[in-house]
Amino acid sequence: MDASVFAKMLSDPGMLDLKKMGYKYGQGDLQEFLTLLKRDFYQELPLHDFDGKPMVYLESVARVSLSAARVLLTPQQSSRLYGTKAMEEEIVSTFRIEQIDTSRESVRRILSGQAPKDKEEHRIYGMKQGLEFIADRSHTITEENLFRLYQMTIGDFLPEEDRLLPEHWYRHDSVYIVGSKLEHTGLPWQKLPTYMAELVAFAAEKTAQNDLIKAAILHFALAYLHPYFDGNGRMARLLHLWYLVQQGYSSALFVPMSRFVEESRSRYYKAYTQVEQNQQISGVLDVTPFLVYFAESVYHRLGEDQPQPRTLQAFEEALQQGKVTEKERALWQFVLTAYGSEEFSTKRLEKDFGDAAYATIRSFVLKFERLGLLTSVHYGNRVKYRIQDGK
DSSP: OOHHHHHHHHTOTTTTOHHHHHHHHOHHHHHHHHHHIIIIIEEEEEEEOTTSOEEEEETTTSOOOHHHHHHHHSOOSOOOSSOHHHHHHHHHHHHHHTTOOOOHHHHHHHHTTOOOOSHHHHHHHHHHHHHHHHHSTTSOOOHHHHHHHHHHHTGGGSOGGGSOOTTOSSOSSOOEEESSSEEEEOOOGGGHHHHHHHHHHHHHSOOSSOHHHHHHHHHHHHHHHOOSSSOHHHHHHHHHHHHHHHTTOGGGGGSOHHHHHHHTHHHHHHHHHHHHHHHHHHSSOBOHHHHHHHHHHTGGGGGGGSOOHHHHHHHHHHHHTTOSOHHHHHHHHHHHHHHTTOOBOHHHHHHHHOSSOHHHHHHHHHHHHHTTSEEEEEETTEEEEEEOOOO
Protein backbone atom coordinates (compact mmCIF):
# COMPACT_ATOMS: atom_id res chain seq x y z
CA MET A 1 0.00 0.00 0.00
CA ASP A 2 1.23 3.49 -0.86
CA ALA A 3 2.49 5.19 2.31
CA SER A 4 0.57 8.38 1.64
CA VAL A 5 -2.72 6.49 1.28
CA PHE A 6 -2.06 4.60 4.52
CA ALA A 7 -1.25 7.86 6.34
CA LYS A 8 -4.42 9.45 4.97
CA MET A 9 -6.53 6.49 6.14
CA LEU A 10 -4.86 6.42 9.56
CA SER A 11 -5.62 10.10 10.13
CA ASP A 12 -9.16 9.92 8.75
CA PRO A 13 -11.72 11.10 11.37
CA GLY A 14 -13.87 8.08 10.44
CA MET A 15 -11.02 5.59 10.80
CA LEU A 16 -12.77 3.65 13.58
CA ASP A 17 -15.83 2.93 11.42
CA LEU A 18 -14.54 0.26 9.05
CA LYS A 19 -17.77 0.00 7.08
CA LYS A 20 -17.59 3.69 6.15
CA MET A 21 -13.87 3.40 5.45
CA GLY A 22 -14.61 0.60 2.98
CA TYR A 23 -17.10 2.77 1.14
CA LYS A 24 -14.73 5.74 1.09
CA TYR A 25 -11.48 4.05 0.08
CA GLY A 26 -12.64 0.79 -1.48
CA GLN A 27 -12.41 -2.74 -0.15
CA GLY A 28 -8.96 -3.36 -1.58
CA ASP A 29 -7.34 -0.43 0.24
CA LEU A 30 -9.30 -1.24 3.38
CA GLN A 31 -7.97 -4.81 3.50
CA GLU A 32 -4.41 -3.61 2.93
CA PHE A 33 -4.91 -1.01 5.65
CA LEU A 34 -6.12 -3.69 8.08
CA THR A 35 -3.21 -5.96 7.22
CA LEU A 36 -0.75 -3.20 8.16
CA LEU A 37 -2.64 -2.40 11.38
CA LYS A 38 -2.52 -6.05 12.42
CA ARG A 39 1.16 -6.38 11.58
CA ASP A 40 2.55 -3.14 12.96
CA PHE A 41 0.06 -1.18 15.05
CA TYR A 42 -2.36 -3.29 17.07
CA GLN A 43 -1.41 -3.98 20.68
CA GLU A 44 -2.59 -7.39 21.82
CA LEU A 45 -4.29 -7.80 25.19
CA PRO A 46 -4.28 -10.89 27.44
CA LEU A 47 -8.06 -11.02 26.92
CA HIS A 48 -9.83 -12.93 24.17
CA ASP A 49 -12.86 -12.78 21.94
CA PHE A 50 -15.37 -15.62 21.84
CA ASP A 51 -13.23 -17.50 19.30
CA GLY A 52 -10.15 -17.35 21.52
CA LYS A 53 -8.32 -14.67 19.52
CA PRO A 54 -6.66 -11.81 21.47
CA MET A 55 -8.50 -8.52 21.84
CA VAL A 56 -6.45 -5.61 20.51
CA TYR A 57 -6.35 -1.82 20.60
CA LEU A 58 -4.54 1.05 18.91
CA GLU A 59 -2.35 2.68 21.54
CA SER A 60 -1.62 5.71 19.37
CA VAL A 61 -5.35 6.46 19.00
CA ALA A 62 -6.66 5.60 22.47
CA ARG A 63 -5.10 8.34 24.60
CA VAL A 64 -6.26 10.34 27.59
CA SER A 65 -5.07 13.77 28.65
CA LEU A 66 -2.78 14.23 31.63
CA SER A 67 -5.37 16.59 33.11
CA ALA A 68 -7.82 13.71 33.53
CA ALA A 69 -5.29 11.63 35.45
CA ARG A 70 -4.37 14.69 37.52
CA VAL A 71 -8.01 15.20 38.60
CA LEU A 72 -8.32 11.57 39.68
CA LEU A 73 -5.01 11.63 41.56
CA THR A 74 -5.61 14.93 43.38
CA PRO A 75 -6.04 14.16 47.11
CA GLN A 76 -9.45 15.13 48.47
CA GLN A 77 -9.96 17.57 51.33
CA SER A 78 -12.47 15.13 52.84
CA SER A 79 -11.85 12.28 55.24
CA ARG A 80 -14.74 10.34 53.71
CA LEU A 81 -14.06 7.33 51.50
CA TYR A 82 -16.75 8.33 49.03
CA GLY A 83 -18.11 11.78 48.22
CA THR A 84 -21.80 11.93 49.11
CA LYS A 85 -22.68 14.07 46.11
CA ALA A 86 -20.67 11.84 43.79
CA MET A 87 -22.36 8.75 45.22
CA GLU A 88 -25.79 10.31 44.68
CA GLU A 89 -24.94 11.13 41.06
CA GLU A 90 -23.39 7.69 40.48
CA ILE A 91 -26.48 5.86 41.74
CA VAL A 92 -29.00 8.05 39.91
CA SER A 93 -27.05 7.95 36.64
CA THR A 94 -26.13 4.25 36.59
CA PHE A 95 -29.81 3.36 36.99
CA ARG A 96 -30.92 5.90 34.38
CA ILE A 97 -28.46 4.51 31.83
CA GLU A 98 -30.39 1.23 32.03
CA GLN A 99 -33.75 3.01 32.26
CA ILE A 100 -34.47 1.83 35.81
CA ASP A 101 -36.87 4.18 37.58
CA THR A 102 -35.13 5.87 40.50
CA SER A 103 -36.02 9.13 42.20
CA ARG A 104 -33.32 11.45 43.49
CA GLU A 105 -35.40 11.94 46.64
CA SER A 106 -35.20 8.20 47.40
CA VAL A 107 -31.45 8.18 46.77
CA ARG A 108 -30.97 11.05 49.20
CA ARG A 109 -33.12 9.28 51.79
CA ILE A 110 -30.96 6.16 51.65
CA LEU A 111 -27.69 8.10 51.66
CA SER A 112 -28.84 9.99 54.73
CA GLY A 113 -29.03 6.66 56.58
CA GLN A 114 -32.77 5.98 56.46
CA ALA A 115 -34.03 2.43 56.02
CA PRO A 116 -35.36 1.34 52.61
CA LYS A 117 -39.15 1.40 52.45
CA ASP A 118 -39.83 -0.28 49.09
CA LYS A 119 -38.26 -2.30 46.26
CA GLU A 120 -36.79 0.81 44.62
CA GLU A 121 -35.05 1.92 47.81
CA HIS A 122 -33.73 -1.58 48.54
CA ARG A 123 -32.08 -1.49 45.11
CA ILE A 124 -30.59 1.92 45.91
CA TYR A 125 -29.35 0.61 49.25
CA GLY A 126 -27.67 -2.28 47.45
CA MET A 127 -25.84 0.11 45.12
CA LYS A 128 -24.77 2.21 48.11
CA GLN A 129 -23.34 -0.94 49.73
CA GLY A 130 -21.49 -1.78 46.54
CA LEU A 131 -19.94 1.67 46.20
CA GLU A 132 -18.80 1.56 49.81
CA PHE A 133 -17.36 -1.92 49.18
CA ILE A 134 -15.17 -0.81 46.26
CA ALA A 135 -14.15 2.36 48.14
CA ASP A 136 -12.32 0.17 50.66
CA ARG A 137 -8.94 -0.64 49.09
CA SER A 138 -8.63 -3.79 51.19
CA HIS A 139 -11.30 -5.29 48.92
CA THR A 140 -9.09 -6.31 46.02
CA ILE A 141 -10.45 -7.41 42.65
CA THR A 142 -10.85 -11.18 42.89
CA GLU A 143 -13.51 -13.49 41.49
CA GLU A 144 -14.90 -14.04 44.97
CA ASN A 145 -15.08 -10.30 45.68
CA LEU A 146 -16.63 -9.70 42.26
CA PHE A 147 -19.34 -12.20 43.19
CA ARG A 148 -19.83 -10.51 46.58
CA LEU A 149 -20.13 -7.13 44.87
CA TYR A 150 -22.67 -8.48 42.39
CA GLN A 151 -24.83 -10.08 45.04
CA MET A 152 -24.95 -7.03 47.32
CA THR A 153 -25.64 -4.53 44.53
CA ILE A 154 -27.78 -6.49 42.08
CA GLY A 155 -28.21 -10.22 42.65
CA ASP A 156 -30.12 -9.99 45.92
CA PHE A 157 -32.78 -7.78 44.28
CA LEU A 158 -33.51 -9.80 41.13
CA PRO A 159 -36.55 -11.98 40.39
CA GLU A 160 -35.93 -15.68 40.90
CA GLU A 161 -35.46 -16.47 37.20
CA ASP A 162 -32.58 -13.96 36.87
CA ARG A 163 -30.66 -15.04 39.97
CA LEU A 164 -27.46 -17.07 39.98
CA LEU A 165 -27.68 -20.70 41.05
CA PRO A 166 -26.23 -21.66 44.45
CA GLU A 167 -22.46 -22.22 44.22
CA HIS A 168 -22.38 -20.36 40.87
CA TRP A 169 -20.50 -17.08 40.44
CA TYR A 170 -21.80 -16.57 36.90
CA ARG A 171 -24.91 -17.34 34.86
CA HIS A 172 -25.80 -20.93 33.97
CA ASP A 173 -27.54 -20.34 30.63
CA SER A 174 -27.34 -18.23 27.47
CA VAL A 175 -28.17 -14.53 27.46
CA TYR A 176 -29.17 -12.25 24.59
CA ILE A 177 -29.36 -8.46 24.47
CA VAL A 178 -32.23 -7.48 22.22
CA GLY A 179 -33.26 -4.00 21.04
CA SER A 180 -35.02 -3.48 17.74
CA LYS A 181 -32.83 -6.44 16.69
CA LEU A 182 -30.40 -8.84 18.35
CA GLU A 183 -27.69 -6.50 19.70
CA HIS A 184 -25.32 -8.91 21.42
CA THR A 185 -25.01 -12.50 22.56
CA GLY A 186 -23.07 -13.11 25.76
CA LEU A 187 -20.19 -15.56 25.96
CA PRO A 188 -21.39 -19.20 26.10
CA TRP A 189 -21.88 -19.79 29.81
CA GLN A 190 -19.63 -22.86 29.89
CA LYS A 191 -16.63 -20.64 29.04
CA LEU A 192 -17.34 -17.97 31.66
CA PRO A 193 -15.16 -19.39 34.50
CA THR A 194 -12.10 -19.41 32.20
CA TYR A 195 -12.72 -15.99 30.66
CA MET A 196 -13.61 -14.31 33.97
CA ALA A 197 -10.49 -15.73 35.62
CA GLU A 198 -8.55 -14.21 32.71
CA LEU A 199 -10.26 -10.85 33.22
CA VAL A 200 -9.50 -10.76 36.96
CA ALA A 201 -5.89 -11.80 36.32
CA PHE A 202 -5.55 -8.93 33.82
CA ALA A 203 -6.86 -6.50 36.45
CA ALA A 204 -4.22 -7.71 38.92
CA GLU A 205 -1.27 -7.75 36.51
CA LYS A 206 1.16 -4.90 35.99
CA THR A 207 0.68 -4.14 32.31
CA ALA A 208 1.83 -1.51 29.84
CA GLN A 209 -1.53 0.24 29.50
CA ASN A 210 -2.24 3.63 31.01
CA ASP A 211 -4.40 3.02 34.11
CA LEU A 212 -7.36 5.01 32.76
CA ILE A 213 -7.26 3.12 29.48
CA LYS A 214 -6.96 -0.21 31.30
CA ALA A 215 -10.00 0.62 33.45
CA ALA A 216 -12.01 1.25 30.27
CA ILE A 217 -10.76 -2.04 28.78
CA LEU A 218 -12.00 -3.89 31.89
CA HIS A 219 -15.31 -2.03 31.59
CA PHE A 220 -15.75 -3.14 27.99
CA ALA A 221 -14.60 -6.71 28.58
CA LEU A 222 -17.02 -7.43 31.41
CA ALA A 223 -19.98 -6.08 29.45
CA TYR A 224 -18.81 -8.01 26.36
CA LEU A 225 -18.69 -11.32 28.27
CA HIS A 226 -22.03 -10.57 29.96
CA PRO A 227 -21.43 -12.96 32.88
CA TYR A 228 -24.82 -12.28 34.53
CA PHE A 229 -28.43 -12.47 33.43
CA ASP A 230 -29.01 -8.87 34.52
CA GLY A 231 -26.96 -5.93 35.79
CA ASN A 232 -23.94 -6.37 33.51
CA GLY A 233 -23.75 -2.67 32.66
CA ARG A 234 -23.87 -1.61 36.30
CA MET A 235 -21.18 -4.17 37.15
CA ALA A 236 -18.98 -2.99 34.27
CA ARG A 237 -19.17 0.59 35.53
CA LEU A 238 -18.48 -0.52 39.10
CA LEU A 239 -15.47 -2.56 37.96
CA HIS A 240 -14.17 0.51 36.11
CA LEU A 241 -14.31 2.61 39.30
CA TRP A 242 -13.03 -0.26 41.44
CA TYR A 243 -9.90 -0.67 39.32
CA LEU A 244 -9.12 3.06 39.53
CA VAL A 245 -9.52 2.98 43.33
CA GLN A 246 -7.20 -0.03 43.53
CA GLN A 247 -4.58 1.89 41.54
CA GLY A 248 -4.70 4.82 43.97
CA TYR A 249 -7.03 7.16 42.07
CA SER A 250 -9.01 7.98 45.20
CA SER A 251 -10.66 11.00 43.61
CA ALA A 252 -12.50 8.65 41.24
CA LEU A 253 -14.90 8.40 44.18
CA PHE A 254 -15.56 12.15 44.06
CA VAL A 255 -16.43 12.57 40.37
CA PRO A 256 -19.75 11.73 38.67
CA MET A 257 -18.34 9.19 36.19
CA SER A 258 -21.68 7.58 35.33
CA ARG A 259 -23.34 10.97 34.91
CA PHE A 260 -21.01 11.70 32.00
CA VAL A 261 -21.83 8.27 30.56
CA GLU A 262 -25.55 8.96 30.97
CA GLU A 263 -25.24 12.31 29.22
CA SER A 264 -23.56 10.58 26.25
CA ARG A 265 -25.57 7.36 26.45
CA SER A 266 -26.16 6.98 22.71
CA ARG A 267 -22.41 7.27 22.03
CA TYR A 268 -21.72 4.83 24.87
CA TYR A 269 -23.86 2.10 23.32
CA LYS A 270 -22.72 2.98 19.81
CA ALA A 271 -19.10 2.42 20.88
CA TYR A 272 -19.94 -1.12 22.03
CA THR A 273 -21.75 -1.80 18.75
CA GLN A 274 -18.94 -0.30 16.67
CA VAL A 275 -16.39 -2.70 18.17
CA GLU A 276 -18.44 -5.74 17.18
CA GLN A 277 -19.41 -4.41 13.75
CA ASN A 278 -15.76 -3.74 12.99
CA GLN A 279 -14.88 -7.28 14.09
CA GLN A 280 -17.15 -8.67 11.38
CA ILE A 281 -15.03 -6.83 8.80
CA SER A 282 -11.53 -7.12 10.25
CA GLY A 283 -11.72 -10.45 12.05
CA VAL A 284 -10.23 -8.96 15.23
CA LEU A 285 -11.92 -7.48 18.27
CA ASP A 286 -10.40 -3.99 18.38
CA VAL A 287 -11.70 -2.18 21.48
CA THR A 288 -10.32 1.22 20.38
CA PRO A 289 -13.76 2.76 19.57
CA PHE A 290 -14.85 2.18 23.17
CA LEU A 291 -11.61 3.60 24.56
CA VAL A 292 -11.86 6.70 22.38
CA TYR A 293 -15.46 7.18 23.52
CA PHE A 294 -14.35 7.09 27.15
CA ALA A 295 -11.43 9.44 26.61
CA GLU A 296 -13.51 12.04 24.77
CA SER A 297 -16.90 11.81 26.49
CA VAL A 298 -15.95 10.95 30.07
CA TYR A 299 -12.29 11.40 31.03
CA HIS A 300 -11.85 14.76 29.38
CA ARG A 301 -14.83 16.12 31.33
CA LEU A 302 -13.67 15.01 34.77
CA GLY A 303 -12.50 18.41 35.95
CA GLU A 304 -15.88 20.06 35.41
CA ASP A 305 -17.29 19.36 38.88
CA GLN A 306 -14.03 19.72 40.80
CA PRO A 307 -12.76 22.77 42.69
CA GLN A 308 -9.86 24.36 40.87
CA PRO A 309 -6.38 23.88 42.40
CA ARG A 310 -6.23 27.61 43.24
CA THR A 311 -9.33 27.26 45.42
CA LEU A 312 -7.90 24.28 47.29
CA GLN A 313 -4.57 26.07 47.67
CA ALA A 314 -6.32 29.16 49.04
CA PHE A 315 -8.00 26.99 51.70
CA GLU A 316 -4.67 25.41 52.70
CA GLU A 317 -3.08 28.86 53.04
CA ALA A 318 -5.98 30.12 55.20
CA LEU A 319 -5.69 26.97 57.36
CA GLN A 320 -1.93 27.40 57.83
CA GLN A 321 -2.42 31.07 58.75
CA GLY A 322 -4.85 30.13 61.52
CA LYS A 323 -7.84 31.75 59.81
CA VAL A 324 -9.94 28.56 59.87
CA THR A 325 -11.37 26.90 62.98
CA GLU A 326 -11.76 23.13 63.36
CA LYS A 327 -15.53 23.45 62.95
CA GLU A 328 -15.06 25.52 59.78
CA ARG A 329 -12.59 22.95 58.47
CA ALA A 330 -15.18 20.21 59.05
CA LEU A 331 -17.85 22.28 57.31
CA TRP A 332 -15.57 22.90 54.32
CA GLN A 333 -14.80 19.20 54.00
CA PHE A 334 -18.52 18.46 54.17
CA VAL A 335 -19.34 21.01 51.47
CA LEU A 336 -16.66 19.53 49.19
CA THR A 337 -17.92 15.97 49.49
CA ALA A 338 -21.67 16.61 49.81
CA TYR A 339 -22.27 19.29 47.18
CA GLY A 340 -19.38 19.36 44.73
CA SER A 341 -20.20 22.17 42.30
CA GLU A 342 -23.88 22.21 43.32
CA GLU A 343 -25.42 25.27 44.94
CA PHE A 344 -26.63 25.05 48.54
CA SER A 345 -28.44 27.31 51.00
CA THR A 346 -27.47 27.95 54.61
CA LYS A 347 -30.66 26.17 55.72
CA ARG A 348 -29.79 23.09 53.68
CA LEU A 349 -26.22 23.03 54.99
CA GLU A 350 -27.50 23.31 58.55
CA LYS A 351 -29.89 20.39 58.01
CA ASP A 352 -27.43 18.18 56.08
CA PHE A 353 -24.43 18.78 58.34
CA GLY A 354 -26.46 18.29 61.50
CA ASP A 355 -23.78 19.33 63.99
CA ALA A 356 -23.71 23.13 63.94
CA ALA A 357 -26.06 25.93 64.92
CA TYR A 358 -27.47 28.17 62.23
CA ALA A 359 -25.35 31.09 63.48
CA THR A 360 -22.21 28.98 62.95
CA ILE A 361 -23.33 28.03 59.45
CA ARG A 362 -24.09 31.65 58.61
CA SER A 363 -20.72 32.81 59.91
CA PHE A 364 -18.97 30.06 57.94
CA VAL A 365 -20.45 30.92 54.53
CA LEU A 366 -19.86 34.65 54.96
CA LYS A 367 -16.27 34.13 56.09
CA PHE A 368 -15.47 31.65 53.32
CA GLU A 369 -16.97 34.01 50.77
CA ARG A 370 -14.60 36.73 52.01
CA LEU A 371 -11.72 34.26 51.72
CA GLY A 372 -12.66 33.61 48.10
CA LEU A 373 -13.55 29.96 48.73
CA LEU A 374 -17.31 30.29 48.27
CA THR A 375 -19.33 32.49 45.96
CA SER A 376 -22.93 33.61 46.46
CA VAL A 377 -25.75 33.56 43.93
CA HIS A 378 -28.82 35.73 44.57
CA TYR A 379 -32.35 34.68 43.59
CA GLY A 380 -34.48 37.63 44.72
CA ASN A 381 -34.42 37.50 48.53
CA ARG A 382 -32.86 34.04 48.57
CA VAL A 383 -29.11 33.45 48.56
CA LYS A 384 -27.33 30.25 47.64
CA TYR A 385 -23.64 29.42 47.77
CA ARG A 386 -21.28 27.17 45.84
CA ILE A 387 -17.57 26.47 45.84
CA GLN A 388 -15.57 29.12 44.02
CA ASP A 389 -14.38 27.66 40.71
CA GLY A 390 -11.17 29.67 40.86
CA LYS A 391 -11.40 30.87 37.26
